[in-house]
Amino acid sequence: MNSKAIYIIPFYAFNDEVLHKNLNKLKKEDVLFLNSTLYLNILGNLNGKEDKIDIHCVWDENEKDSLPYELKNNNCKIIFKNLSNKKIIFEKFSSKEFSSYKNNLIVFSDVIDIRPSDYEQYFNLLNIEKESLVIAKDKENSIAVLGFNNYSGEIIGSLVSSDFNYNNFLSRIKSCEHFMHIVNDVLLVRSINNFKQLYLELSQKKSIEYCSQQMHERFTHLFVEYKDLLK
DSSP: OOSEEEEEEOSSOTTOHHHHHHTTTSOHHHHHHHHHHHHHHHHHHTTTOTTTEEEEEEEEGGGGGGOOHHHHTSSSEEEEEOTTOHHHHHHHHHTTHHHHOSEEEEEETTEEOOOHHHHHHHHHHHOSSSOEEEEEEOTTOBEEEEEESSOOHHHHHHHHHTTTBHHHHHHHOTTOOOEEEEEOOOEEOOSHHHHHHHHHHHTSGGGGGTSOHHHHHHHHHHHHHTTTTTO
C-alpha cells in the first residue's frame, strides 16, 4: 500500500434527473459518453503514477454494464457505490481507506484542466507536518478536488453538508485549524454552459497538457454532434 491515495468519484449518479436536466440538450446516451470521457481523461492523466499512488475508481453501482473497457483494464481499484448518497460513500471510506493513507485526494470525475503535474503539486502541498487541505474549485465555487493529510470527520461531514460548495463549506469549518491551499477556476462540466466552456477550453493548444489526443477525439465526436449548440 502506498502512502497516497486518489478517489475518483462521479458527482451525479449517471441517471440523475438533475444532471440530465442541466444537460437537457444532449441525448441521454451522450451525457453518459461525456461523463465517461471526463472520467477516463482523469485516469489517463494518472497513468504511470500507480506505483506511488493508490487509485480508487468509484462507479455507479446501477451502471455496471456501462463500465468502460479502459477502466476494466486499468490498475485502479474499482468500487461500485450508490452515487445518490455521498454521505454513505464517505462514511465507508472514512472507516478504512482515509485513515490508512497519509495523504488523500478526492477528485470529482466531471472536472477537467488538471494536469498530471498538478496532482504532484497537490500531494506536495499536503506533505507537511501541519494539518493541511488542498481545495480546487470552479468559478461558481463548486469544489472539484479536496485533499487532506489528516482525516477529520468534521471536514468530511462539512464537505457533504455544504453540498460541496466552497463558501458553505468555509462557513461550517470556522474553527478549523487546517492550513488551506486554494486552486481557482478549474472547470466542472455539469451544464450546457459548462459544455460550451469545455469546447472553448479544448480548442486551445495548452489543453494537450491535460487532455490527450485520444481524449480530444472522443470529445470532438460530441462537439461535431452538437455543433449547432456550440455556435
